[in-house]
Amino acid sequence: MRFNIFYFLGALVFAASSLAGAQDLVCDSDSNMCTVLVAESYCGGGETPKTKWDIRTGEYILSCECNCTSQENTFWLVSGANKEFVKKVETSKIVSTIDLRKNKDGVPDVFGLVPYCTTVHVVSDKLVSLQKIPSANNSQHPYCYEVDESVSSELCSTSECKSKKELVTKITSSIKAETLIEFKNATARLYKDKVRFQDFPKRVFVEKYIAEYACLVVNQQSYNDIAYYWQQAGFNDDAIWLLEKVISSSADRTVAYLNIADAYWSKGDKQMASANYKKYADLMVSSGKQKKIPERVNERSKL
Structure with missing residues (x-):
């Protein structure tokens, strides 16, 4: 061969x-x-x-x-x-x-x-x-x-x-926790490089990881960060897919709603974006952090 x-x-x-x-x-x-x-x-x-x-x-x-x-x-x-x-x-x-x-x-x-x-x-x-x-x-x-x-x-x-x-x-x-962290770190290094990031694994890597180790709460910060980089690089559908998994396993993870709202907004789905911006704003208010809500949230949640 x-x-x-x-x-x-x-x-x-x-x-x-x-x-x-x-x-x-x-x-x-x-x-x-x-x-x-x-x-x-x-x-x-x-x-x-x-x-x-x-x-x-x-x-x-x-x-x-x-x-x-x-x-x-x-x-x-x-x-x-x-x-x-x-x-x-x-x-x-x-x-x-x-x-x-x-x-x-x-x-x-x-x-x-x-x-x-x-x-x-x-x-x-x-x-x-x-x-x-x-x-x-x-x-x-x-x-x-x-x-x-x-x-x-x-x-x-x-x-x-x-x-x-x-x-x-x-x-x-033995290195399952470290592999996810290193994947996140590599994603953070490459997401602004359109040429190299195009061929860098994204959803395919995370799908295999979740299939083997499940979508555990301990990994949600890494998943959220990875999804953020995907969204910033224009891979909105992949970001939405991963953030939905994060939200489904932890419905009160506030920042996930902001990131998924940004992904929906970037792909042109303003209705879904507005709903998630509203959810994010409600969670921020309920935790006393209303002063930290970005201005775009207030604007876009009214649509």
């Missing part, structure tokens, strides 16, 4: 260490790829396990990399949405386009910088597979990296891959 790794995942960075700290997920604000801290080593001797989670796709990348000049490393790509899918990829290195932009002259290796065989042209928010090959005879470097645009992978059904699937299942459960 051929597997095009470029369009499957987002950017890759970071290294993993042991699971014990207060924060098990550390995410890069540029790539939206997160390091996951995992206690157990799932690699062979002399290899370093690196566990990563891609906010954009929900995929996990389990890698075993040699901290040496080795040309071959092993990667397991595990679907976060459906743990049944595990793909095994062997290649020299998988890096982010951000890594390539930061290291324009080559890839740092244990003995120094390994240059690119030719000039590398990168596309934002894509994963890039690099293959280490012998350099041309007139080069001062013995090896160089070239972009491998057709990385082979295979669907795994072995006990080895089964163990990777089970590991990801445990990881997903």
